[in-house]
Amino acid sequence: MTKTFLGYPTTFLGNASGVSYAPPGVGRLRGDETFPRAARTALANGQLRRNLGAATATIRAKRAAVVSELPDWEQLRDAGAAIKTDVMARLPELLTQLETNVIAHGGQVHWARDAAEANRIVVDLVRATGATEVVKVKSMVTQEIGLNDALEAAGIAPTETDLAELIVQLGHDRPSHILVPAIHRNRAEIRDIFTREMSDAPADLTDDPRHLAMTARAHLRRKFLAATVGISGANFAIAETGTLAVVESEGNGRMCLTLPQTLITVMGIEKVLPTWRDLEVFLQLLPRSSTGERMNPYTSMWTGVTPGDGPQQFHLVLLDNGRTAALSDDVGRAALHCIRCSACLNVCPIYERTGGVAYGSVYPGPIGAILSPQLTGMGGHHDPNASLPFASTLCGACYEVCPVKIDIPSILVHLRNRAVDQSRRRPGGQLMAMKFVGWVMRSPRRFALAERLTRVGRLLAVRGRIRALPWPGSAWTSSRDLPAPPAKTFREWWLEERGHDSHDSHDGSDR
Amino acid sequence: MTARDDVLARIEAALAGSPPAGAIPRSYRVGGAGDVGSRDVVDLFVDRLLDYKARVHHTPPADIATTLRAVLQLATAVVAPPGLPSEWLEACAADGRSVLVDGTPVTLTATDLDASSAVVTGCRVAIAETGTIVLDGGPDQGRRALSLVPDHHVVVVRADQIVASVPESLPYLRPSSPLTFISGPSATSDIEFQRVEGVHGPRVLDVIVVQTDAASPPEPARRKPRAR
Numbered sequence: 001m002t003k004t005f006l007g008y009p010t011t012f013l014g015n016a017s018g019v020s021y022a023p024p025g026v027g028r029l030r031g032d033e034t035f036p037r038a039a040r041t042a043l044a045n046g047q048l049r050r051n052l053g054a055a056t057a058t059i060r061a062k063r064a065a066v067v068s069e070l071p072d073w074e075q076l077r078d079a080g081a082a083i084k085t086d087v088m089a090r091l092p093e094l095l096t097q098l099e100t101n102v103i104a105h106g107g108q109v110h111w112a113r114d115a116a117e118a119n120r121i122v123v124d125l126v127r128a129t130g131a132t133e134v135v136k137v138k139s140m141v142t143q144e145i146g147l148n149d150a151l152e153a154a155g156i157a158p159t160e161t162d163l164a165e166l167i168v169q170l171g172h173d174r175p176s177h178i179l180v181p182a183i184h185r186n187r188a189e190i191r192d193i194f195t196r197e198m199s200d201a202p203a204d205l206t207d208d209p210r211h212l213a214m215t216a217r218a219h220l221r222r223k224f225l226a227a228t229v230g231i232s233g234a235n236f237a238i239a240e241t242g243t244l245a246v247v248e249s250e251g252n253g254r255m256c257l258t259l260p261q262t263l264i265t266v267m268g269i270e271k272v273l274p275t276w277r278d279l280e281v282f283l284q285l286l287p288r289s290s291t292g293e294r295m296n297p298y299t300s301m302w303t304g305v306t307p308g309d310g311p312q313q314f315h316l317v318l319l320d321n322g323r324t325a326a327l328s329d330d331v332g333r334a335a336l337h338c339i340r341c342s343a344c345l346n347v348c349p350i351y352e353r354t355g356g357v358a359y360g361s362v363y364p365g366p367i368g369a370i371l372s373p374q375l376t377g378m379g380g381h382h383d384p385n386a387s388l389p390f391a392s393t394l395c396g397a398c399y400e401v402c403p404v405k406i407d408i409p410s411i412l413v414h415l416r417n418r419a420v421d422q423s424r425r426r427p428g429g430q431l432m433a434m435k436f437v438g439w440v441m442r443s444p445r446r447f448a449l450a451e452r453l454t455r456v457g458r459l460l461a462v463r464g465r466i467r468a469l470p471w472p473g474s475a476w477t478s479s480r481d482l483p484a485p486p487a488k489t490f491r492e493w494w495l496e497e498r499g500h501d502s503h504d505s506h507d508g509s510d511r
Numbered sequence: 512m513t514a515r516d517d518v519l520a521r522i523e524a525a526l527a528g529s530p531p532a533g534a535i536p537r538s539y540r541v542g543g544a545g546d547v548g549s550r551d552v553v554d555l556f557v558d559r560l561l562d563y564k565a566r567v568h569h570t571p572p573a574d575i576a577t578t579l580r581a582v583l584q585l586a587t588a589v590v591a592p593p594g595l596p597s598e599w600l601e602a603c604a605a606d607g608r609s610v611l612v613d614g615t616p617v618t619l620t621a622t623d624l625d626a627s628s629a630v631v632t633g634c635r636v637a638i639a640e641t642g643t644i645v646l647d648g649g650p651d652q653g654r655r656a657l658s659l660v661p662d663h664h665v666v667v668v669r670a671d672q673i674v675a676s677v678p679e680s681l682p683y684l685r686p687s688s689p690l691t692f693i694s695g696p697s698a699t700s701d702i703e704f705q706r707v708e709g710v711h712g713p714r715v716l717d718v719i720v721v722q723t724d725a726a727s728p729p730e731p732a733r734r735k736p737r738a739r
Contacts, residue, residue: 020521055704075539086532091522105687111515163710164701180701187702209702213710220711225621241686251659251697251712258655259621269518276686280678281539283692287641291700294559295641295677298712299692300655306689308618309654320518328525 020113021377022322027115027146028174029322029376031360034387036479038358039350048184052355055183056346062292063343063401069294070284079281081405084337087272088327094239094272095318101242105304107314114321119150122231122264125315126156129262131229135220137246137253138162139233140178140340141266141319143362147231158231159223161252163216170197176356176364178342179290184355187212220252230256230311234267235339236282237316240275243303244316247286247296257300263311268319270327270336282339285403289341322375331414335370337404344398344408350391359391360384366398370411373419381423389415429472454485461485543640543675548723552639552675556668557720559642563695564708565716572721575667576602579631582665582717583608586629590619590661594650595631599667603631613653624660630713631665632658636683637673642695644668644718645680647688655689664713666693671723 022029031038042048067073087094099109112118126134134151136142136158148169151158160169167182168175171193175181182190187207194201194212198219205215232253236245244265246253257263273282287296305314327333345351345365356364361372369388378386389412398408440446460466461484469477476482488496512520545551560567570578579602583589589603593614604610611627613619624630633651634644644666646652658664674680684690697712708714 019525051703058704072539075536078536079539082533082535086535089526089529089532091526092519095519095522111513111518113514113517117514161711162701163699167701180704182701183704190702209705210707212702213699213707217710221625224711225625238686243686249697250699250710252710254655254659254691255711258659269522276681280681283677284539293694295638295643295692295694297563297693297695297698299690301686301690301692303687303689306648309648309689310656318518320521324518324521324525327522330529333525 019325019328019377020320020322021325022375023114023116024376026119027144027321028362029144029372029385031358031384033360034382034384035358035360035391036387038360038384039354039391042354042358047186048355049353051184051186052352055180056352059180059292059346063289063346064292066288066292066294070288076281076284077403077405080285080339080403081337083273083278083281084404085334087270087274088333088336090274091269091272091327094274095269097239098237098242098272099318101239102244102304102314102316103242105242107242107304107316110315110317112317112319112321115145115319118145118266118317118319118321119147121317122147122266123150123154123156125262125264126151126229127154129229129313131156131262133157133159133223133227134229134231135159135161135223135227135256135260136165137230137232137248137256138165138181139231139266140362141233141268142231143175145266145319145321147266159220161220161223161256162248163213163250163252166216166220167193170194174357175362177345178340178356178363178365178367179345180342184357220255224252224255224259227256227260229262229264230260231264231266232256234265234271235286236279237267237272238274238276238279239272241303243276243301245279245299245301247283247299249291249297251298254298254300257302258310260311262313262315264315264317266317266319268321269323286339286341289339289343289401289403322377325377326371326374329374329414332370332374332411334406335367335374335411337406338367338371339404341403343401343403347397347401349393349395349397354391359388361388366392366408366412367406370406370408370415373415378415378419378422386419386422389413389419429475433472448489448491451489451491455487455489457482457485458487539678540676541678543679545675547674547679548669548671552673553670553720553722555675556637556639556642556673559639560695560718563642563698565642565695565718568717568719570719570721572669572723575599575719575721578719579603579665579667580605582719583629583631586663588627588629590624590627590630590657592632592651592653592657594653595633596651599631613657619657621656621660624656627661629663629665630657630661631667633667634672636680637668638675638677638680639673640676643677643680644693645684646691646693647684648690649688655691658691658693659712662713663715663717664693665717665719667719667721669721669723 110121148158160166164182177183191207234244235247287293348366351365359368363371373385376385392412394409396409440450464484466482544555576598588609591612635647637644696708696716697710698708699710700706
């Protein structure tokens with residue numbers, strides 16, 4: 001719809017294949033420091049680790065209980081994965097079908113190449129209504145594009161209405177979980193934030209979660225009743241009918257989707273589903289994977305505008321912002337299947353220890369580690385997002401729980417490949433080390449000597465582990481321990497045990 | 512080039528040479544605990560409601576009004592959708608309660624709704640396995656705001672509106688209607704993942720389950736429910 005374009009080059013970082021990444025400098029897809037550095041800060045925060053450990057343990061148990069109730073869970077996952085694969089293959093057709101149906105029901109559709117364009121569209125739409133305040137439903141995509149910053153810069157005050165998002169907004173903080181953005185805050189911290197930032201907070205506010213939630217209810221109710229513009233994301237959009245769906249728990253979503261006169265929904269182009277019937281799969285997969293409930297308390301669905309019920313102006317903004325770049329990688333493209341349930345975060349041993357802020361992007365955890373670098377591109381060794389594919393032990397727990405069976409470990413390995421290939425221009429320390437190891441291992445004599453030399457490491461070990469090696473070994477031990485080398489090598493042991501008849505042992509005749 | 516053309520061209524370029532996707536395997540269950548309105552299905556539905564702390568009341572069709580009166584005992588001002596059965600409306604107005612019917616004579620404002628204490632609606636369909644009640648804005652349910660702003664929602668569910676599973680419920684719904692799926696009172700787990708019932712939506716959900724003979728299930732909106 002817009003002909004002029006901001007100053008950004010359409011392709012960022014001169015990508016050879018000509019794909020269009022999410023532009024830098026707008027939105028929240030990239031942190032300021034690499035994951036290992038950011039993780040160090042997070043790991044030093046004992047409170048954060050306690051909060052995360054407790055919350056992820058609770059949510060894992062809830063999910064496991066409700067998933068085990070369904071005898072056909074695996075069949076639902078298979079269907080979910082196949083539907084998403086089909087969506088990616090037919091994306092242009094499905095998006096234009098969605099567009100046609102939304103317009104046919106009285107809505108308007110806007111397309112945005114990237115975050116900057118989407119922000120400008122939304123700001124212009126809000127300005128056209130004359131509103132200076134908007135209420136927002138929790139949405140990952142508006143976090144991704146930094147919409148609140150753009151609104152504030154235009155003199156429009158956005159209010160986050162999800163309790164956790166409100167805690168993050170009032171705390172001038174960053175969300176650390178897809179589902180529970182304030183998972184890193186405990187009740188005492190939340191009470192302090194409310195007391196400090198909420199002018200209408202009661203003087204005797206306690207840290208009881210119920211009391212805190214009721215305070216937020218009272219604070220937001222006035223905003224809901226007065227709101228003229230609501231802004232949301234979308235969990236699903238049905239191409240065949242033009243229907244949009246938002247799932248939520250608190251009722252703030254219903255308020256934002258129902259009471260204002262104007263509703264603006266921003267959605268990534270990958271969220272479209274082909275048919276109404278497909279909801280029977282995703283309405284089962286999402287709540288159980290996400291909050292560990294059989295069904296979330298509220299799901300709202302609307303198609304364009306309904307005369308006399310809810311917003312009478314509806315705008316749908318379809319956003320690329322690097323999604324087509326991810327789509328162009330036929331291995332990495334499956335990251336776009338994600339339905340933002342956050343189950344992979346809760347089972348990830350890395351996420352559980354560092355929390356979401358360390359990932360820099362609004363998409364943390366295993367899914368973030370494969371999504372963010374593909375949306376932004378990886379700009380070489382010092383790009384924080386180039387470090388994300390390495391923020392994993394490749395244990396595979398994320399793949400096990402993913403409701404749409406995204407093979408996250410394989411994509412992580414694939415992206416590690418891409419990251420290494422991109423900065424292969426001159427031989428680095430790792431390459432030299434590998435060449436040296438290759439040289440050592442090519443000769444049995446050299447290898448045996450090297451094995452015996454490792455025994456020196458026993459002098460550095462404390463209780464069977466080496467915690468710090470001198471340079472260049474420090475590059476390894478700065479982020480992990482090394483087991484102490486054994487007292488004798490396998491060859492030595494073999495010689496001692498079977499040395500005399502080792503030549504006969506091939507046919508087992510020593511038995 | 513418009514943004515629309517640009518994005519569509521980018522997608523085409525990204526997909527160039529990709530194989531078409533295969534068929535969707537749909538070997539998951541369609542049915543569940545039993546037929547529409549059967550004893551097992553109703554029992555499962557009630558079990559789910561109680562699990563998420565809704566209040567459940569059983570009543571034969573003849574006693575709906577009586578049950579409504581009892582449930583509304585503490586309410587002072589009740590909101591009603593335009594098409595609520597007259598007997599129910601009378602029950603709403605009993606015991607000195609004031610009743611505001613949306614659209615008669617005027618459309619209620621959000622402030623009107625906020626000032627009232629309860630709302631009474633019917634529903635379109637209910638799902639046993641997940642304890643879900645679906646509203647589609649029909650005459651006995653009204654606009655979405657009605658069942659949202661008042662703090663107490665009383666919903667009447669006939670047994671013959673209760674299906675077993677999520678897949679069985681969708682054929683009863685017309686996608687172009689504004690739909691609200693309700694599975695419990697509003698809730699949050701945002702503080703230390705401890706569940707608190709009642710945030711922005713109604714804090715109290717009363718479900719009146721009406722026993723029916725299940726001989727006349729409601730008509731599907733678009734197509735017959737699929738056979739297994």
